Amino acid sequence: MAIKFGITDKGFISPTYEEWLDSIKDDLKSRFGDDIALSSNSNFGIIAEMFAWRLTEIAQQLELVYYSGFFSTASDTALDRLGANIGVARKIATKSHVQIVIQTDGEYLIQAGEEFETDDGIIFELTDDVITSKDKDGNWVGTGNLESEETGKMNNVLANTVTIVSNPxxxxxxxxxxxxxxxxxxxxxxxxxxxxxxxxxxxxxxPTRNGIRSALLNLPGVRDADAVDNDQDKVDEYGNPPYTVHVYVLGGNDHDIAHSLNDHVAAGTTLTGSKAINISDESGVVKTIKFDSATEKPIFVQVKVKTNISWNSDDNVADIKADIAEKINSLEMGQTVYLTKLYSNVYDKSGVEEATIQIGIAKDGLGNSDINTKRFEVPVCDADHVEVVVDG
Structure with a gap:
């Protein structure tokens, strides 16, 4: 029988192994007679199965090639190449930066390259020399800039956690x-x-709203961006002056953001915000660009599960933590954290009979209500902030 295969008016058709096998057996019968042996241990049967398997593999690879040509279905390097076609590269992992305050016993030089770390071993390196001097209280204090040794979000440590000198x-x-x-x-x-x-x-x-957001999201380190437009002749609910645009950006370098806004915001637009970055345009004119950093809203979760014999104690707890954190972190600026939507990430694990979930913005303030965020807030959740209590 004829078999549909490849690109059709309904998309790409990739026959299954069984469909290929039936088609090949029909071809063999038409050429050698209906009474030929086609069992798995006959010569014709072995040949038919071998060809069917190879054709299945080829069809599957061709299907992957076909779908690699679309943004919605491409992956890995195929997606990178599609991005290169429109000049948008994948963002690579970056190092974390933080300012450190050092107190010494008298005036002292701490040389660039000195290492500092957190209690859990995340290491930072001093990027420039620091010389301590007396402050108003008579202490010898200096401030320097640190860069993490490794790349990744895990290096975005909390305040007052880089407290150890690696070389005492x-x-x-x-x-x-x-x-x-x-x-x-x-x-x-x-x-x-x-x-x-x-x-x-x-x-x-x-210069459009979405165009500015696209430009900002293409900057290294920027994870989200949005803007509040006040087109009224009075101060709005967020305290923005009349006829202004207030841009909020999560992550990224302030000067990169300022240059991007200067390049893409329409002429005549008045930007507002607590950050005021001075930049020079192409003609050398110094301009002040205003905006604000979006704020992260930490989310804490507690999951209580009643399990049966199918529960995998080695993997399920870690999987629940990772899946819930990933779902919350996929939310965009201003989106609500809906409690009920987290249950699917628990009940899809084998061995879960019953589950209850509580969420909150503090570990000691969990409840059963959804968590709303402001337009310039982004909900974030670390897997360590998800507690799983198992009642086996």
């Missing part, structure tokens, strides 16, 4: 980071990269 020095009395570390990013996933490519295809970088 009696002259250094105390070190800490008053602010959280930022800029650390993992390699962009296919899913996140695909979203950017789709957005870029729908809204090119430019």
């Amino acid at each position: 020095d009696d002259t250094i009395l105390d070190v800490t980071n008053p602010e959280p570390a930022t800029d650390g990013e993992d390699d962009e996933t296919d899913e996140d990269y695909r979203k950017r490519l789709v957005m870029e295809n729908a809204a090119k970088e430019g």
Whole structure:
């Protein structure tokens, strides 16, 4: 019988192994007679199965090639090549940066390259020399910039956690980071990269709202961006002056963001925000670009599960933590964390009979209500902030 295969008016058709085998057996019968032996241990049967298997493999590979030509279905290097066609590269993993305050016993030089770390072993390196001097309280204090040894989000440590001198020095009395570390990013996933490519295809970088968002999201380290437009002749609910645009950006370098806004915001637009970055345009004119950093809203989760004999104690707890954190982190700026939507990430694990989930913005403040975020807030969840309590 004739078998449909390849590109058709309904898309790409890839026959199954059984369909190939039936088609080959029919061909053999038409050429050698209906009474030939086609069992698995006959010569004709072995040949038919061998060809059917090879044709199945070839068809599957051709199907992958076909779907690698579309943003919605391409993956890995195929998606990278599609992105290169429109000039949008995948974001690579970056190191984290943070400022550190060092207190010493008298005036002291701490040389670039000195290493500091957190209690759990995340190492940072001093990027420039620091010389301590007396502050108003009479302490010898200096401030320096650190860069993480490794790349990835895990290096975006909380404030006051970089407190250890890797090579102990009696002259250094105390070190800490008053602010959280930022800029650390993992390699962009296919899913996140695909979203950017789709957005870029729908809204090119430019002066429109989506065009500005596309431009900002293409910057290294930027994870989300949005803007609040106040087109009224009075101050809006967020405190923005009349006829202004307030841009909020999560992550990224302030000067890169300022240059991007200068390049893409329409002429005559008045930007507002607490950050005011001075940049020089192509003609050398210094301009002040205003915007704000979006804020992360940490989400804490507790999952209580009643399990049966099918429960996998080695993997299921870690999988629940990772899946819930991933679902929350996939939300965009201003989106609500719906409690009920987290249950699917628990009940899809084998061995779960009953489950209850509580969420909150503090570990000691969990409840059964959804968590709303403001337009310039982004819900974030670390897998360590997901507690799984098992009742076996």
